[in-house]
Amino acid sequence: MLKFTSRKHSRVNAVRNRSKPAPGRCRLVRALRENLDWGRLRITAIAVMFCMLWAAIWGRAWYLQMINGPRLSERAHRQHMLSELVSGRRGAIYDRNGLVLARSVEARSVYAKPKEIEDFRVTANTLGPVLGMDPQKLYDDLSKTKRHFVWLKRKVDDYTAEAVRKAGLTGIGFSREYDRFYPFKHLAGQLLGFVGLDDKGLEGIERSMEARLGCIPTRQIVQRDAMGRRFYLHEAGQAEPHGQDLTLTLDVQMQFFAEQAVARAAQEYDARWSGALVVDVTTGDILAWAQFPFFNPNSYKEFRPLIYRNRLAADALEPGSTFKPFVMAAALQEHKITPGSLIDCENGKWEAKNFTIHDTSNHGVLPAAKVLRYSSNIGMAKIGNTLGVPTFYRYLHSLGFGERTRVPVSESRGILHIPRDWSEVDVMSTSFGQSISVTGLQMAQAYLTLLNRGVYKPLRLITDEKNLEEPHKRIFSDKTSREVMQMMRDVVQENDGTGKRARIDGVAMAGKTGTAQKADHRAGAYGNKRLASFVGFLPADNPRYLIFVMVDEPGHGQFGGVLAAPIFREIASRVLAYTGILSAANTVVQDKSQTGAAPDEQRRRGFKPSGQVMPGLVGKVNEVHREQDMQLPGHLAKVADRVPDVMGKSVRNAVELFARAGIMPELKGAGARVVRQSPQPGTAWPADAGKADYILWLSES
Template sequence: MNESNGHFRPDKWRIYFIYLIAAVLFAVAGGRLFYLSVVKKDFLQNQGEIRAVRTVSIPATRGMILDRNGEPLAVSTPTWTIIANPRKLWELEQDPNAKTTPQTEMDRLAKVTGLGRSWLQEKFEVNRNKAFMYLRRQIPPQDADEIMAANVVGVSKRKEYKRFYPSGEVTSHVVGFTNIDDAGQEGLELAYQSSLQGTPGKRSYLKDLKGNEILRIGQDVSEHPGENIELSIDLRLQYLAYRELKAAVTQNRAASASAVILDVKTGEILAMVNQPSYNPNDRSNIEYDQLRNRAVIDLFEPGSTMKPFTISAALRSGQYTTESIIDTHPGYLRFGRQTIRDLGNYGKIDLETVLVKSSNVATSKITLSLPQDTVWNLDYELGIGSPVGIGFPGESTGVLPSRPKWHPAEIATLSYGYGLSVSALQLAQAYMVLANDGYKVPVTLLKQELPLDGRQVLPPRVAKSVVKMLESVVERGSGKRARIPGYRVAGKTGTVHRVGSKGYEYDQYNAIFAGIAPASDPRLAMVVIVNDPKGRKYYGGEVAAPVFSRVMEGALTTLNITPDLPEGLREVRLEPKVPYRLAQGG
């Protein structure tokens, strides 16, 4: 067949068939190229960068935690972490030109790092196919330099920051601590994690098949350090309170203790200490029980330290005045099988004497004579049963029971501080209101240039009258050991049975003192609680009041607060205290 007689030659068909195949292949190749270069461009580019581009994080310095005077309580110091590339080390086995072996390198590494040879062998075996593992973290620069000088294959260093706490156990319960990755675990380190942590930077570079850097690419992203946090804590007062509280716990063989000092005008926490404590710089032997900020978390029944607020509620109601007389005869009250007693039969006494004598009978009668929720309402307004709101992790709300109908005995016991629970900080807040002429400002752990807005809880005349009565408690009542030479002091003692698994433990007590100074123009409020003192003394006036006196005297002097009793006590003579049963008063 040929073209002259109208037929195609067979070789012509072959040529067209080849053209068709070529066109199809070209179309497929073009389509594939379009798919890869347009549709899958981002994915492929990312995959290429994963294999050739490495981005490393540049650590950011964590913000400092400072006291109100700029003293550092938590700082970050630069350290180095030693890391290894196990895959790179084991590749020596496959390299005929290698001048060393993995075993030789591990021997050298063990020598310079101090790590066990068998541990290193196991570690490298487990991570054989990985390009990263930690060897030693957060070591001093000089140690890192010695290790790097050995030039062990696959070993390098990375800059990190380690948290250091200059004041150690003195501020540990407030500041808390971070873990090895610089994340807050306790205290304010945890509460302000987002502000303190900072933003890491980034650096990108091209790497070769062995992971070595060959070319920087792009622009480095700078790290941004975390914010500094300035606390209301005054480290001078913190040290003073810590020292005296620790001594009191040792002297009285107590289980634990807490103390809080507040600036009554601003609501700032100037000191907050606890025993037992711990050293955040060495947490190798810490027990969980040591970590609690007891002043904020632990609850206790406040006992007689609540009696000033019962008197405040009575005065605010208008049914009582400072001259009102209460008949406490015959020295006890009975509610069915329950009996409320005083130390003795005080007969007819005024409200000031009610506090001086710490009369349970009088406060019970006063409360029962008022509308049912009168005392409860004031306790609630003072913050009892509600979180103080300082943002501290684990802060307790306290317990202020509420009932549609109260049994008379329940109302009576509430009047002298039983049947409710508070933290040391909540009790200090309540006394701060008394000291601030009845005006309640928010309590804070952060330094304040100006007081935050608050509200009037008690009429100023009521608050001033009760503070004056509390002066008498210190001058001629159970609070004599709280006296401070040169200053007028107002306060109240409390001695409360501890609550056990089966109810009140009648051989275990909490010793409490809550006070205000200077009484003529209050600046500071302080609460001291010593839990379960096992010595011969266990009353609030014997155990807690002396701690208050020593710490408050130092605080007033440190803050240059003018004495309001310049001709005052140069020598405090204390009368022997007659032991009395807890149920008979504070």
Template structure:
């Protein structure tokens, strides 16, 4: 029998053997119920906790990385990145804000600034130039091809496309939302009264800078002082201001002028009518309040509308009353007369030989429009004799003559804040004898209308210089100005100017105004022909007047350049003065304070006494009160022939044909009738009802009309 060695024997035996277990690294059990294979060693770990800890570790690492990155950006790259951001989005710019407004003396707005939008482009940010041009061109009214060429070919980083568009256009541009296209806030200047005082106000350019008139001369005040501010732009390129340091948008100061809108309208209407009627080149007028020296109105025609300054030529917006120096003509004569009186070279009664209207001296011929012989000095001015004034000028002498003209302001700019000319006043050593004679009647010297107004203001201020003013300042201090003429001299010349208008033989009779005494001086200046080198056929018609004559309230200067249908200042310019003055009397209320002349106050008219004023035309509806004790009862026929202030009402309609307006109105007023005046003039040429007819019993059904004319 053999023994079986289990170690060396046959593995396969008939007897069953127990299965041995492998090492832990190789052992595995099959869980039939779960269908999974598990390693024995994995049963020792809590994998739920392990996953949580891993998540925590990952987040801690990420958190540490973010803090590290933040530290790096802040501490290492921070200064460099901050500088780049500042340069890209924030900059220090010179900022200008809203201009100050301009008001008239009553607070009416003459000029103001309103917000506007301007369209700009940043070409580097535009993605599709063709699409941009086709979309934006029709909105802005720009040819798409031109817009495409301008923006696609430029190397500039910023380009203005269209400045100061209207709100509708700005909104349409905003809605397009095109990259590289943006809107910027600017200010547009608006003049509510359009052409009113256009040449005086001037205008501002596209960059909101004054280019003409008050807008330019007062730029330092109206234009806001530029300030350097921090400006930040958003992603769309729109800018806004940072106010952390108390910054605010700058703004110009407001300005109040002495101009009165209502009076300005009156003057502009009268000047425009005269220029059109006489087919003149241009016309202008200045109205000055004498007691204060304030310019109440300053008109020029053709008109200029600052709102559309691009459509006007420099010839239209040029302020000719201040910038054009012209020979003044006979309106210059009162200053020569005043200088001679002041130097006691003459007096009002000094005889001056006017040579019958023609005087040849030093190969120089002087002519007058009327043939006068020997005249007293006061009539030399009334008849506007060139010969008489030339002889008076020779009496004064060059040095003295020049001194007075300099003190009156000729040859220098005025204090009015406009761009005015100095004119031409040569130094004494350049004057010849012919020069002093021609200067005495307004030739060989060039002055502006503004200088003439300044000189007349000095004369009317009892001979003491008074500066014209165009702006109203609360802190104005009355300065002490030198005296040019004595009060007696000034009053004497003013009386002479009164005779020019009020006397029947004066050259300024067309400037008369019923109810108030007027003084003035006409002028008809020859204009030089620069091509021919001599005086040509063109004239400057002018008139300077003031009222009331004894105590001036308003000074009015009228100039009409190159009228063609008539050239004389007494015919062309004097009626303009009359229209302005008449409407100013009503506007200012002066006529309502004028008393009606009574019998005992009004002496009988004589040929040498002139016309006595005092009728209140504005109050003719007040019954005329006469003192019956003082009146002498005339016959019926006499009542229709005597002057109005001596006549009593008769039973029949008086004959007022050929009578003055004053006498005619007084005759009707004594019967309790207020006639209607038609036409312009100082004499009655037609009346209704007919003279000599019985007064109608039912006055309310009858029209009482007096037709007037210059005759």
């Protein structure tokens, strides 16, 4: 019987037949399944995979190291290493006792990288109030500039830097710089000078000693982390450059005495300016360099150039009668006169050819010694006329007039005409301190030579300078010097001397008064303005200290014996008490009957404020702003009994607190805040600790 099937069914059966393995093949598969070690197979497969992966990794490493390595290395170096120009810390300035007069403190300057700023308006509105800048102007400057780097504000204070840091603005960063800090504020301000934003000395010692205090910037490679923060890790040969420290011959205490005295003089006499120099005769060291109105180099931008001008070295003025001892010494040295030689002083008025000379008092015939005591212009003109122009010029030039001294300050040469330009009038007027211009520094130098028994001795302002590098010439004999010093002693010690107001009971004093007319350049003649001065030394028999005082254009009074001599006595009294030569308890700084001032107090860590009102900054004292009290410098005001707690404070505030005790701590680390201190807060000040015994550790946070 025939069966008919569909074509579809036949195809399905065919497929089924084809899918069935042959009997032999099935047996082979079953045998493989039974004999195959699947665990071993899996391990082998994994091992092969790892080998292939390992080979791929090594291949990639080989490619990165050998083919692409140099390019990647250069990119890494640029990312993690930074080449920067390091200016370094400027050298510090100390007084002779190790107190810091000037020091560089780490500061932060704010800069912007406009290309990295995301939102200029937000950045300007945030930084404007913090930096004290107009937000609109700041926005315009940042958004329109094509520069990659822009300074926003240099050397900001610690609080401003912290506020900018907390803002966390992209494209805004900090640069580490150094800010110059003067712990004693106005103390010796004109002498020290100041530095500019670029840490270069612009005036005073800071400028004249720039080669020593400053340092040549060096380019260094500095490592930084992934956040761009710098690691200041100084390896061998990579130490941060720094300037050399400088120690001056100044004594902070004596400087304070002199400054307080000249400030009082300017106030009481309504003077244009006043100044004083104190010199150690035995060494030539300048112990005090005081000038008023005061100048605070911490805020030099607030002062006019006339205030920070160092007048004691830069202003050449006619000296007046303080010049007469040199003329007397030259005449004695040349044997033109003797101390007993009689000089006719013409009863106060002498008409010689085409000019007339006047004295402030009327005297007839006087011995040469009394000519100096009474400060007779007529007598000195006659004595000077005996010298002759070449001899006269030779002595003045040998004393240093017309030349700069060796003191490293910016100074004037003064005016000393060459002999062929002298007339008879010039000879006579120069004999009593006219027709010649000198600086206060030159006068101190000349008197130092006279007090050094006639042997030239240079003044010294830097302690490591040597005065014995070359033999010093003798200008006057020992006998001549002693004779002139005796005459100057009579000026002070005798009741009829012009310098009797400079006396101190129990101490032999000597000196010379000076009252110089000032020329009116518009009128072409001498005017009504005066320069009152006094130069003195003590003790008279064996000089230890030389003090020179100047009061320029006083509004009340004009004579050096009345104005400058009491200022000399005030400074001398305190110097004697400070050095132990005279008991402070028995020393009266000023005669109450003359000045109305109270007696001085005994010396302690510092002197108490006088409570007087101080003049301001420019012009006459009665025309300028006055401060509430006389501000004592640094450690002379508000001295803490124990070590203050400065942890968490800014560097500047911490240093100021220590400076009030006359101590400049050593700073370690980098940052704007103090995180640790030694000794611990509250401990007593060590009596004999040096500056290295006080350490402050700094950090950014």
